[in-house]
Amino acid sequence: MSNKSVRTIADIARLAGVSKSTVSRALNDSPLIGEDTKAKIRSLAREHNFQINAPARRLSMKQSRTIAFVTHAYHKDFSVADLFGLEIMGGISIGLARREYDLLVIHVDPYDTKWTHQYFDTGRVDGFILMTATRKQNHVKALLETHAPFIVWGIPQPRQKYCSVTGDNLSGGRLAAEHLIAVGRKRIGFIGGPPEEMEVQHRLAGYEAALKDAGRDINQVLIEYGDFSNTSGADAIQRLLKKAPELDAVFVNSDLMAIAAMDAIREEGRRVPEDIAVVGYDDLSIAEHSNPPLTTIRQNIPLAGKLLAQNLIEYLQTGMVTNVSIPVELVVRKSA
Amino acid sequence: MSNKSVRTIADIARLAGVSKSTVSRALNDSPLIGEDTKAKIRSLAREHNFQINAPARRLSMKQSRTIAFVTHAYHKDFSVADLFGLEIMGGISIGLARREYDLLVIHVDPYDTKWTHQYFDTGRVDGFILMTATRKQNHVKALLETHAPFIVWGIPQPRQKYCSVTGDNLSGGRLAAEHLIAVGRKRIGFIGGPPEEMEVQHRLAGYEAALKDAGRDINQVLIEYGDFSNTSGADAIQRLLKKAPELDAVFVNSDLMAIAAMDAIREEGRRVPEDIAVVGYDDLSIAEHSNPPLTTIRQNIPLAGKLLAQNLIEYLQTGMVTNVSIPVELVVRKSA
DNA sequence: GGTGAGTTTGCAACCGATTGCATAAAGTTG
């Protein structure tokens, strides 16, 4: 800490000739304090560059005004959550800063079960933001048991009550399929993330709805799944091409898988988009720099981040559970 | 916070039939306390899942055991610092966790000048980690004036004393150029980051040294600069190709610029690596998934992160200023 | 001028830890 002479509210109180409590109330803009006193105290504080002591305040108020962003370790072996998580963190940071909350990044081992206590019971953070990641359900369970406030990115489990923000996966799937239909593709494949994930099921439902609306049949042969990793995208498209060589388009559930799939398609000697059109999902920053630039479903990631921050804080203050879904949009580039 | 009945050291004290001070000392493993008392208190603490209150401890000890990772807002328009920063954060997080420090991510406006006080004078953080980013020198100045402890990724300014961790840019430049020479390239270009940055100067020096060692002349025409952004990479290679059409290789100062450059090269109708070989810098995770997979200079990013964390804490505790440089290595893939 | 309401301010307790100093208990020594 710096060595200035005026660093506590007691110092300010002395200078202003009032008591500590008056200073505290004045700085918190309490209606109990007279306007002129407030003004004097405020100008004194500004003049001496006074900064209130956070730990003391936190101790006294029994809240930390800090939110934890829960992530797993970053590995070379990139998962969606990483790049996606980075982009969403920007939005979260802005949302939190606006409400004067701090952002703590914590890095939890997927098999650790005590982390919630370590951060919550100690009063280090007031709540948690959970991203789609390995072991998410474990984390949700741990948080529910600890009675710790949290919000998740993604669709909440059926009968559980907690806050969430998610993309409109149904529309996302529909938009992707409709676009492929509109550009004249006949045999449109679907490469999903893990089939047990709600998000993936919704995207599939959107895809199927679009096909039906266009009077097409759903063909199970054209449906494959991966796990959101690059390699799984390449594997899935290879299986698909083997089963259904006449494929002329594919909707892939993540940009990373889609980019890997495009490479695999070329290795099979086919062209993107001439032979096979590809639509991705997320619109990560790399999507526009892929080869060819990826047509994809954009999730408004900064908005998602802002909402995660905002709604969690809302919940902390009012106890109101929100489950919102944010719109998606189609971004047409060269791959489809 | 949870509503358990035993949440403070006073509770433990009551259960153990000792005083608060004894509990505090026992939990901190003070030599003043007898072994059997310690054992009893510890087992009591474990049994009741006791977690010490962080704000109280911080207030009392006048330190937060929290480090701020300073970043600017994340934009769609990705800069190296972003992706690079994400990867390095992993290492930092590990290094901090090992010493039981928390990681706060703060997001500062490039023109804000009061942020150091907001975080340091308030006792929210004990120190800062600064990445290469816009306005870094402003930030360094602000931190020095506040007398706040910090460490930077990058080469420190000549006569200033502060901690730093940096890659071995001289070797990096040399390795890149030597490799291009070894694979038989004759007209090797250099695309740097901003020429005023030390790192860039060192990489250029390494590149020039390698050429000289091979008995080649340095040709200023083959040297161009960008600003680490993707678009600047594309622009730079275009200028270079115009000035020096006979170019057959180029060493680019960042993977992101290199990937954009490869796209630009193809648009000019040339092939990578057949016509023009490309070597990047950093070895970000996307490097191996680019088209073609990028040959690049790997910085050991996780290690860098760990050292940033470790050396900053070291400085906090002992006041020892360290300036370390970590080794780089050449990773050969398809682009050169 | 006394009374009551309304407005400002201060006192002192409290949040939950750490720590210097005093003290009590146990052990050593001549």
Add this chain to the structure above:
DNA sequence: CAACTTTATGCAATCGGTTGCAAACTCACC
């Protein structure tokens, strides 16, 4: 067994805020 260490524990102050309650002051009104 007295005197003197050594070892283990407790008391009470402290860190820097917040807040319930009492007190003082200002006015208006009868």
